[in-house]
Amino acid sequence: MIFDAEEIRSKIKRPISDDILEGDDFSSxxxxxxxxxEMMKVGSLSHGSVKWDKVEENLIILLNEKTKDIILIDYFIECCKRRNNIxxxxxxxxxxxxxxxFYWSLCYPKKEGAAGKRYKIRVLDKIFKKIDLFIDSKMDLDxxxxxxxxxxxxxDELKDSLSLNEIxxxxxxxxxxxxxxxxxxEKSRAELDAKSDVKEVSQEKKDDVIKYNNSASSEKESRKKISEVIDIVKHGDEYASLALRLKRFNLWSSIKSLPDSNKNKTLIQALPKERIAEYFSLLENPTYELWERVESTIVMAPFWIDGQYLSFLxxxxxxxxxxxxxxxxETKRFIGKFPQIYDLTFKDGTPFVSEDCADWLTAKSNDVSSSLISNSEELDSIKVEANEVFLERGLQxxxxxxxxKISEASCQKDIYQLRLISSEMLKESGAEDIASQQFEFMFKQVSEMRVSEWDPIFLKRLKNSISFD
Structure with missing residues (x-):
């Protein structure tokens, strides 16, 4: 059933064609x-004669092959509501x-200007009321x-979509x-039921169930912990840079591949051009509040690489x-994992990485030294220098x-060697909670990366630094 749901979702999400994403007006x-x-019968004396299966089948055909019409979405939600399960x-x-x-600005019925937007919002509110009734129903939660x-x-995705489209x-x-x-x-109730069931099985089986439940939510819990660390670090704090690294980890760590594209065009909605133009127009007199606004937008748009450039400026x-x-x-590191990102565009043709942004990444990379830290003596020298700076001028x-040094490093091995030194210094300075988070996240990243021949001493140091309490 879950597979069927994902298949239906994919069909409705898919553009009608490469040239006309929203298709044509098929209201006739x-x-x-x-x-x-059939839908006119809903709520009338003929309600029982609605051919629901045929309605749902035709809705999927239209939304997949012919048109992206918000009225059809309204009808489709009615079909989902009828099934009445989670x-x-x-x-x-x-x-x-x-x-x-993907289709808010393009969908049918097409009505121009503010009146058109108000009409679509009215339909959307009607849909939301149906979802509200869905919540109140005695749905099957199995x-x-x-x-x-x-x-x-x-x-959360729906909330972000509404915000990005300024709805x-x-x-x-x-x-x-x-x-x-x-x-x-409902989840808390289900967890209590699961714990009750676990008590009736053997200790070995109990351990397996607990391990499964923990793994299912471990990534979410990790992100929650990161957010808590970020929240306590304020502007000007000596850990502000570290907090930003954690913020970028939260933004990008779950991305394992680039989004699907057709001729380099993805289905991802670009940010409103007016908002981006406003940000750049305020660059002449930048404020910390402007930077915070840009950072808040970045959190909702991981592929808006120009946002990173703007944050830097x-x-x-x-x-x-x-x-x-x-x-x-951090931007350089993310781009390094997915170099094809330079070729991709948002749904409206706006590039993920503009020419100015690409020039920034290239020019700045050329400005810094890209020499490889090829032996332990050079690494030790950097560590000694860092310790001297710490003793003379403090942790910050x-x-x-x-x-x-991390920004100057040209390969993943060097970057992680230096990040480990930085985290070890945090631990030695008494910031053990933040350091512990760093060690764990680093280990997770290293485990997922295909970098050949990690230095065994580096891996041993990293493993020994992780707390498994």
Whole structure:
């Protein structure tokens, strides 16, 4: 059933063609007319005669092959609601999120200007009311515990899609909170039931179940811990650069591949051009508040690489050179994992990496030394120098020195060797909680990377630094 839901979601999400993503107006099509005739029966004396299966089949055909019409999405949500189970609820929420993200500005019925936007928002609010009723229904909640996390994930995606498209709806805000509350309660209830069942099985089986449940939510818990660390670090704090690294880890660590594309064009919605133009227009008189606004937007748009360039320009202009260097080094590291990103564009043709942004990455890379730290003597020399800076000028300056070395490194091995030194220094200075997080995240990254012949001494130091409490 879950597989079917993902297959249906994929069909509705897929563009109609390379040239016309939203297709054509098919409101006069016989399939469309059949759907409307059947849906007119809903809530009437003829409600029991609605041919639901045929309606759903025709909806998927139209949305997959012919048109992206928000009225059809409204009807499709009604079909999901009729199934009345958690998987159909997930599918309904996913389809709304995808549609808003990819087709909001393109979809039918096409009405120009503010009146057109108000019309679509009215339809969207109507859809949200149906989801609200769905929540109140006695839906079948039989699913794996980890599936609740999928609900939370798509709920967050919908919230981000609405924000990126500047859709402000009180109904949507209330719905987001209701979904979070409803399924948090249901997950807690399911966890209690699972624990009760575990008590009845053997100790060996019990360990297996606990291990499974922990692994299902481990990534979410890790991200939560990172966010907590980021939240306590303020501007000007000696750990500000480290907090930014953690922020970028939260943003990019889950990305294992680039999004699907057709002739280098992806289905990802670009940020509103007006918002980006506003950001760049304020560069002449940058403020810390502007930098925070840009950073807040970056969190919702991992492939907006120009946002990293903008963050660098603002922080550098404000004299936050440690921050700007960190932005550059983390961006360089992410781009290094996916060099094909230079070729990709958003749905409207806007490149992921503009020419100015590409020039920034290239020029700055050429400005710094790209020599390889080829032997342990050079590494030891950097460590000794960092310790001397620490003794003479304090932890903040020592970490800044190491950040510069990290940004100058040209290969993954060097970068991670230097990051380990930085984390070890944090631990030795008493910042054990932050250092522990760094060790664990580094180990996870290193384990997932295909870098040949990691230095065994480096791996041993990293493993020994991790706390498994």
């Amino acid at each position: 099509d016989s399939l469309y007319e059949f759907i409307e005739e 998987v159909s609820f997930y599918l309904a929420l996913s389809v709304i999120s995808d549609f808003v993200s 699913c794996e515990l980890s599936f609740f996390d999928e609900i939370f994930k798509v709920n 402000f709806s009180e109904q949507a805000d209330l719905l987001y909170k209701r979904i979070k509350s409803k399924f948090s309660d 603002i922080s550098d202009s404000l004299g936050l050179h440690e921050i700007s260097e960190t932005v550059f080094s 300056e020592a970490l800044k020195y190491l950040d510069v």
